[in-house]
């Protein structure tokens with residue numbers, strides 16, 4: 011089984027857990043993304059790696075159409091169910107790999123992607139594909155976890171996430187996000203750092219289906235974290251659970267440039 015098939019198979023199993031995940035259902039990371047997207051009624055939107063459709067369904071009431079795309083068919087079924095429950099008729103769930111989008115060039119006004127690029131095997135391919143499918147002037151808005159700038163914090167967070175959930179590839183630093191957008195030819199417009207997503211250990215490992223023997227290693231990494239890591243990630247052992255907070259970024263980048271228009275004619 012290749013890496014992509016493995017990621018897909020694991021997300022097929024996780025779809026039901028994501029549907030009931032409070033972290034994904036809403037909160038500041040979704041509100042900030044919607045704000046930065048500057049939604050317009052005429053927008054034709056693509057939500058990449060839609061999961062169970064929370065972002066697609068948050069955007070849908072304010073735009074013309076949302077194509078909610080994902081690698082895992084079980085996620086797309088959950089998206090269809092969520093759209094139906096909310097009475098949204100402009101959400102179209104479609105299978106798509108973020109790294110090889112099955113769409114023509116220059117067809118979307120807006121591409122959104124939330125809490126997902128850290129799962130992509132080749133995030134640059136996602137950025138390049140986004141640039142290709144956006145219309146000139148179109149925008150990309152991403153909200154995703156990020157690692158801190160210091161090397162120790164970056165290495166620890168990424169080691170912990172890969173241990174808990176093998177579908178994690180990397181949480182990128184804010185500067186890495188910006189570089190990837192630049193390299194794909196997207197113009198960075200605005201980015202927000204310093205945001206924190208509150209997490210609870212029990213729900214976090216249940217959602218990813220972490221095996222019991224690994225859960226103990228993950229727990230140990232949190233409880234034995236150095237004072238510096240505890241401060242960076244706000245790790246607290248409380249009576250009910252271990253609480254901590256992941257940093258995340260939200261940013262908007264735009265495809266600039268136009269095309270020649272043929273005026274007049276024979």
Ligand SMILES: C[S@@+](CC[C@H](N)C(=O)[O-])C[C@H]1O[C@@H](n2cnc3c(N)ncnc32)[C@H](O)[C@@H]1O
Nearest residue numbers: 021034059060061064065081082107108124129
């Ligand atoms: C955490 S969920 C996404 C959450 C969702 N965007 C939201 O706002 O609630 C991550 C999703 O990424 C999808 N995914 C991972 N790699 C992918 C790829 N290469 N192409 C498309 N989807 C992918 C998984 O199937 C999964 O549904």
